[in-house]
Amino acid sequence: MSKSVALHTLGCKLNFSETSSMGRMLENDGFIKKEFDEVADVYVINTCSVTDNADKECRMLVRRIQRKAPEAMVVITGCYAQLKPKEIAAIPGVDLVLGAAEKFNISHHLAAISKGDATKICSCDIEDVNTFTASFSKNDRTRTFLKVQDGCDYNCSFCTIPMARGKSRSDSIANVVANVNELAASGIKEIVLTGVNLGDFTPPSPLKGELEKVNAKSLKGDVDNKENFFSLIKELDNIEGIERYRISSIEPNLLTNEIIEFVSNSKRFMPHFHIPLQSGSNKILGAMRRRYKRELYAERVGLIKTLMPHCCIGVDVIVGFPGETDEDFRETFDFLHSLDISYLHVFTYSERDNTHALTLKPVVPIATRNERNKQLRNLSYQKLQYFTQQHIGETRKVLFEKQDKNNMMEGFTDNYIKITAPFNKEWVNNITTWTI
Ligand code: SF4
Structure with missing residues (x-):
């Protein structure tokens, strides 16, 4: 049985x-x-x-x-x-x-x-993990999360993910395309490209694949393999059937101008980015071992908003990292306040075994961490309100999802504004024009 x-x-x-x-x-x-x-x-x-x-x-x-x-x-x-x-x-x-x-x-x-x-x-041993298994969620018929990359070669001082998921490795573009075709055939309209360090997508080259049969090494691409995340999105943009792609989260140093320009001209890649910042203080970014400074982040946001003024930008930020003084936090707050972004995901720093950050001092008291978190969550609320208000009265395309318990339905505009409407069967999994 x-x-x-x-x-x-x-x-x-x-x-x-x-x-x-x-x-x-x-x-x-x-x-x-x-x-x-x-x-x-x-x-x-x-x-x-x-x-x-x-x-x-x-x-x-x-x-x-x-x-x-x-x-x-x-x-x-x-x-x-x-x-x-x-x-x-x-x-x-x-x-x-x-x-x-x-x-x-x-x-x-x-x-x-x-x-x-x-x-x-x-x-x-996580060092020995070198296989890539493609995965996608398929819990409803509307939107799916498609994993195209796994692991991370960065060593941000607070992060345990490289220890839990191993080195960076990616699917091949041909496999991703095959999965996307399968998802399109099953009626999926929106795909969220997902990975641990998505911008580091580097498909294994065919030659490397051959060598690996002989000598099992990492699946990360060769240095002369020119294919990267930009190659992937160009390829996916041509597939019929999928109406929308979103890029789940991408490091600012890997979100190149060519990617931003491409998204601004694409009909399928939505005007929506999620870009981790983590801190608005260059001192703290250095201690976190992040690979950019706040100036580069501001440039990226500036280019996005110049090319796509309607674009939604989400930001990850960590408060209470060791050594973050009131002044450093104020710098982060003022920086975020000055940026034309749409919402924040605020994380309170917490100690993790075997990370470099554990050795950094002085530790920020928990009450201060919580207070900083609250201030940024308030800022996030204001940012989201402001972003949404700017688009009131506009007609945009919404992909509605299934019915909820109260006979209502929810969907998102291209630029990720959440719309709630009375349930209408015709709208489920169809792109509908909607005046906000
Ligand atoms: S925070 Fe992100 S980029 Fe940094 S090590 Fe962790 S997974 Fe990699």
Whole structure:
């Protein structure tokens, strides 16, 4: 008899796309997919290392599973499972821990264990992780997150992602195109290109592929491989059927003028960027080991707004990084205030094991971190209000998604303004003209 499986994602869109792909793989292997709050034979939790209390959340979910289905197998995977496999394995009720390289071999590992066996950890040194597995989410018919790149070669001093996901590696352009064609054929209208360091997209060259058969090395492209993220978006822009692409998040130093100019002329790439800033103080950017200064960031925003005055720009920022004085924070606040951006994602710095930032002093008191977070969230609210108000009265294209509980529906304009409207079946997954 077929077994059932329920999956749950903690964390980012990349994890979300990978959970979705794991689910499809398990379905192909004969499992029946269930909702996470239903009773199932196997539960999979795909964890995140960025979430502050990944371990607490994991424990809570496992306890809930044990109450509901004490005989079910519990599998934990994802970034946190790669970083702290022993900690995860010690959680009562966990049967299998799968690290970064093993998560897509889940069926194989499940077949090898039984409930009641000692908890099994299948994880390898992150240095040895060099395969790329394409993933995409497909939970509704409208929008999908397509992973085209994984891992990161940068070494930002606060970040554990390179330790959890390994070195930068990318899909080939041909594979991405094949996936996009498949998604278009299934009725998807909007694709969000996703990766850990998306702008570092470097497809493996064919020659390198041949060499790898002989000598398994990294999947990162050769230095003479001229294909990059710009080559990818040019290729994708020609595919019929997909009406919209968004670029999920791109480092300012990799968001080149040619990419910005291309998006400004494209009918399919939406006027919407998400560009991490992290700090508006050059001193703090240096301590964070970011690869740009605030001047470059301001230039990028300036070019975007010159070419696309209607463009939506989201910004990631971290408050309370070690050494961030009141003056440094004020610099960040004033810088963000002066920029023509649309919203902020504000993160409060929190200590992470094995990062360089742990050695930096002085540590910012938690109350100060929280206060700074509040100030930037208020600024974000004002920025979003201002951005939205500038477009009131304009007629723009909206892609509406499915019905919500209150008989309403939501959608986004090309430039990412959220529109709520009474439900209309005709509008679902169709581009509709809408006056804001
Ligand atoms: S660019 Fe920096 S913050 Fe982003 S994943 Fe790489 S190391 Fe982490």
